[in-house]
Amino acid sequence: MHHETPIQAARFRVLLLVDDESSRRVAAAVLPEAGCQVVQATTPAEAILLATEAVPDVALVHVAMGAGAGLALVHHLRALRPDLVVHALARPDELQLAAQALSLGSAGLLLLPLAGDELLSAVADLRARSVERELRRSLQLAAEQVRSATEWAQQAFAAVGAGSRGRAAEQLADLWRRMGAERALVFLPAGAGLRQLTLGASLGEGAQPPTYCEELQALRFAEQHGLLVDRLAPDRAAAGFVLAGAWRDAPPPPWVRELVAQQGGAALSILEEREQQRGALKDATSSAYTFAYFVDVAGREIDRARRHGRRFALATLELQVRDGEPEPLVSQAIESVLATVRDTDVLARVDRGEFFLLMPETDGIGAQRCRRRVLHGLAEALSAASVEIVMGVATYPHDGTDLSHLLRVASHRADDSRHSVARRPEFWHGDLPALAAALSGAAPLGDSAEDLACVQPFALPLGRLGEHVVLAAELALRGGPIRMTVTDGQVARLGHLVRTSLGSERAGAQIVAVEPPGDGSAEELVAVTLVGQCATYVLLGSVRGGNFEGVHSADALLADRVIGRLAELPAREVV
Secondary structure, three states, rough: OOOHHHHHOOOOOOEEEOHHHHHHHHHHHHHHOOOOOEEEOOHHHHHHHHHHHOOOOOEEEOOOOOOOOOHHHHHHHHHOOOOOEEEEEEEEHHHHHHHHHHHHHOEEEEEEEOOOHHHHHHHHHHHHHHHHHHHHHHHHHHHHHHHHHHHHHOOOOOOHHHOOOOHHHHHHHHHHHHHHHHEEEEEEEOOOOOOOEEEEEEEEOOOOOOEEEEEHHHHHHHHHHHOOOEEEEOOOOOEEEEEEEEEEOOOOOHHHHHHHHHHHHHHHHHHHHHHHHHHHHHHHHHEEEEHHHHHHHHHHHHHHHHHHOOEEEEEEEEEEEOOOOHHHHHHHHHHHHHHHHHOOOOOEEEOOOOEEEEOOOHHHHHHHHHHHHHHHHHHHHHHOOOOOEEEEEEEEEOOOHHHHHHHHHHHHHHHHHOOHHHHHHHHHOHHHHHHHHHHHHHOEEEEOOOOOOEEEEEEHHHHHHHHHHHHHHHHHHOOOOOOEEEOOOOOEEHHHHHHHHHHHHHHHEEEEOOOOOOOOOOEEEEEEEOOOOOOOOEEEEEEEEEEEEEEEEEHHHHHHHHHHEEEEEEEEEEO
């Protein structure tokens, strides 16, 4: 079996500049048979262009061409391409120019007209030197890669000194950034023996990755966004994944990334064992619990709820500090949340400003009430700070029956609340009539008319207003108990109407009626808030001349705003 030698297998391209026609024919006939590609130039200017575009390995230049331009070209090509080997071509009466070409950097001399044997011998020698040069360059590159891989592997294992898996994940993400990735995500196992992953660190711009997910979801996210996946795998089970992309140059070879990932995985495994030995329940820098403890408690709560038909709620809370030092503000926020929730609730720190809250024995109404209290407490505690706060809740079993799905639902609701109209400064202050006037004058508000949280205009005759409110209550009751707050005025007596119409379902509905503000004029304010197990609903407007005109929405923050205003009015529970 024939095997190509490294010299035979090497790519070799010859740039030829000569005005001797017979030499051109010889080169065109002989060199291709020797495995060389011939690129012929007719002028020195064309030779310069081809030296850049065709990237030849050797140039054969007739030094007498163009009234000395060929001689100058020897020096110019060497300056343009330092790795290019230039051979001078000259007739016997041009040997003086050939000598000058050698002093300008020519590697050798061939006499014209070219003979086939001489040309093949010269090219073979040049080709051997080219292969040697390429081999030396590849060895230098390999040595550089080994050196870099060794340094990066040492830095990856040095993450064992981070103190916690969360900080180690941040160090690993930064290491992948120094390896050339503009985007780096580190996913860690949620807990010992668990297949679910949690986002330990995220660097760079791009689509929001899942905070808590199955392994398949993380790999699918990497595929969708063009990220390379490196498994943080020591000798035993996988310790997590690094997803990296947007490389500044070519990414390091797979064997380099694998070596670094193995060392990073070993560091994470040691940290995990240390955390288990310490029985790490609390976050090292705050009073919140660790995410691993949260997952363990949530798993037990799901099992108990499934076996005994109980309910519980989960919430995601995210703080984004725009100004000031993040850590003191986050610590202040943690203390505010802990002072607001019950002793039986479990607050866990997931990331620098992200938290999960487990609320045992809590249904959808209780979860929304807790969300309002937490947001109100945070608004007061962080009133002087430039902090964005988003919070979303989900309940078992209405929003899901496994931890991953429940957290996704809560996270999506938190993200939706970023665009709530209730965040606009014009809706922060003023009483209920002022809020109703502002909303009516600005509707529709929201990203799109299809968005449930979008504030939409709403109008119908007074006779059908009660029917609409009753229907909303009946639909919400299908998911479980509800709490409604309605205005009960002289014109629109919604409290007794809703209670009477619900009939046998009244045990699941708590109806609170308030007296609408006003002076008894022809225009009467109407407000309805409904909090169910899965959603909220708010209707706000006024009745004039037998017709209702206003707005309605499923925006939870707007419902909070209206509930707060209604709480300032005289109220009574409708029995």
